[in-house]
């Protein structure tokens with residue numbers, strides 16, 4: 488009976504019929520752009536989020552791939568056109584960041600410009616907004632390196648993982664990390680504008696995608712947005728790999744036909760450049776990324792050498808001005824010992840990290856965290872690793 492169920496599950500996987508035991512493709516490092524890596528990728532032992540030991544590809548990339556042209560993000564004045572923004576309030580939708588859009592936001596109570604037409608542009612690396620509503624345009628930190636891990640053999644999870652705001656999605660073939668929705672203006676007051684390929688710079692100084700950039704013109708066409716990405720557009724092409732190791736392709740199949748039978752994560756089993764495997768498709772709406780991941784990610788699969796932002800390992804040592812923030816700089820890196828602490832409390836690492844806030848950027852309020860976790864401060868203190876000695 489168990490084996491019958493297993494066979495049925497394989498048949499129904501992704502809502503598409505497939506032969507039981509059909510090959511699941513591994514991420515193929517040869518599909519990455521040669522210059523994507525700052526050093527040779529390696530295969531390492533890793534632990535998946537379900538606690539199972541596995542092999543992972545560990546790849547390290549620079550703050551920005553060599554030769555990738557980025558920006559513009561924020562327009563300097565109302566006479567300029569910047570990048571794009573997905574506005575989620577009244578008249579919601581994808582917009583070019585230009586005078587028309589900024590005046591509409593002004594009408595809704597969000598004023599991003601002065602009377603003379605100068606747009607409030609703030610570089611979060613060196614300054615903090617002094618106005619309620621600023622367009623965030625972070626300068627790059629060319630020294631930053633990012634290390635990511637992908638399972639060599641993708642494994643289906645019991646239930647899909649929903650990707651919320653700034654959830655880790657995966658890595659593009661050019662080595663650029665991919666994240667889900669950027670934080671909204673309603674959440675922060677500010678607009679970390681994207682360029683017309685759907686990327687921008689994290690408070691840590693490194694570039695990342697919030698869209699499938701190689702099929703984003705499809706989105707602009709659908710939403711009638713006057714924007715264009717200068718990268719080669721190909722709806723049939725492999726774009727990158729999700730953090731569960733499954734490939735992510737454009738909005739159509741390899742032969743250009745529409746992808747059919749997609750599940751809630753916008754994926755299914757079918758033919759790809761890597762063979763028959765589960766894969767995600769870009770949607771035709773922004774953000775054209777999967778909203779959830781069906782597979783299991785590796786623990787600690789994202790870290791940077793930056794002093795701020797998502798996955799920062801040098802946070803709090805000065806340098807960049809902006810401490811890790813819950814928006815584009817929230818939970819990512821898990822310091823040593825916290826996985827074990829979470830396990831002994833019977834909660835997931837994410838839940839523990841959320842309860843603690845940012846333990847690297849200052850002293851967490853242990854009493855409040857303990858209450859959130861349904862435990863006592865003494866118990867929490869007992870299981871947490873000692874603070875770094877500095």
Ligand SMILES: [Zn+2]
Pocket residue numbers: 666669679687688689695697815
């Ligand atoms: Zn971002």
Ligand SMILES: [Zn+2]
Pocket residue numbers: 739740746747755756757758766768
């Ligand atoms: Zn497909």
